[in-house]
Amino acid sequence: MARATTTPTLSDETWSTRLWADIEPVYDAILDHPFLTGLTDGTLDADVFAEYVAQDVHYLRDYARALAVVGAKAPTPAITSMFARHAAEVFDVELALHAALLPDLGLDPAAVGAVEVSPTTRAYTSYLLATTYGGTFADGLAAVLPCYWIYARVGAALLERGSPDRRFQSWIDSYGGDEFAATVAEVLHVTDEVGPTLTPSDEEVARAHFVTTARYEWMFFDAAYRRESWPV
Numbered sequence: 001m002a003r004a005t006t007t008p009t010l011s012d013e014t015w016s017t018r019l020w021a022d023i024e025p026v027y028d029a030i031l032d033h034p035f036l037t038g039l040t041d042g043t044l045d046a047d048v049f050a051e052y053v054a055q056d057v058h059y060l061r062d063y064a065r066a067l068a069v070v071g072a073k074a075p076t077p078a079i080t081s082m083f084a085r086h087a088a089e090v091f092d093v094e095l096a097l098h099a100a101l102l103p104d105l106g107l108d109p110a111a112v113g114a115v116e117v118s119p120t121t122r123a124y125t126s127y128l129l130a131t132t133y134g135g136t137f138a139d140g141l142a143a144v145l146p147c148y149w150i151y152a153r154v155g156a157a158l159l160e161r162g163s164p165d166r167r168f169q170s171w172i173d174s175y176g177g178d179e180f181a182a183t184v185a186e187v188l189h190v191t192d193e194v195g196p197t198l199t200p201s202d203e204e205v206a207r208a209h210f211v212t213t214a215r216y217e218w219m220f221f222d223a224a225y226r227r228e229s230w231p232v
Contacts, residue, residue: 015195015203016188019142020149022207023214027150030218031157035225039168040161049168050105052224054115057098059220062125063147064090069132070140079190086183097174104167119230120223124216131209138194142206145187146214151175152184 020027030036035052038044064087071083102108107115132140155175163169198206 014188014192016145016191018195019145019191019207019210022211023146023150026211026214026218027153030150030154030221033218033221033225035221036154036158039165039172040158040163042164042168044165044168046105046167048225048227049171050102050107051227052221053098053101053105053171054107055118055121055220055224058115058117058121059125060090062129063144064088066125066128066132066140066144069129070137070144073132073137073140075137075194082186082190086187089183097171101167101170116230118223118228120216120219120228124213124220127212127216135205135209136202138198138202138206139209141187141191141194142210143213145191145210146217148184148187150214150217152180155180 035044035048039049067083067087067090071080071087074080074083128143131143135143152175155172155177158172159176163172195203
């Protein structure tokens, strides 16, 4: 998927706006993380970035599966089709970006699957798959939404800053594409249709999933920055 230069404007009355208010501090912490500031000022260790990209390959394979499951539980054929298309775009567009970046980072695209999945990547993807398989459509939607939305916001912010490192700039450009603005808008539209239909207790559960995966987004950047590995 290409990424957005802008974020859709939302009414104060929408469910998505209320959801975003829950994670505003998390998003601020993501923007301030040295992984992202290192991308834009060019100081990020290339080996750290390579670790992030390798883990992202693992993550996106399971994220695409999670999107497919959310689509299978969708209340209308149109929403099922939308999520099926998004799942396909993960492989067609984002993994193609990795194939272009990995050689520049000294990694063989054919061998990156052999890179061990980090504890945070395993925890995040396991949570996504457990929630989408075991929960309701609203639960799954809330769980997959932060990856869409946070990357759209991050892409817009980093595009304004730019990077002196061509590899980092290539990554930023891919997450700043205009096409993803429409993708995010599609998902937010569905979110705002679903929110008002939920009971208070169901809405509370879905919001908790949204906050949890937003926190995992921060942890994913942080794990790559720390070169996280299994302790035993």
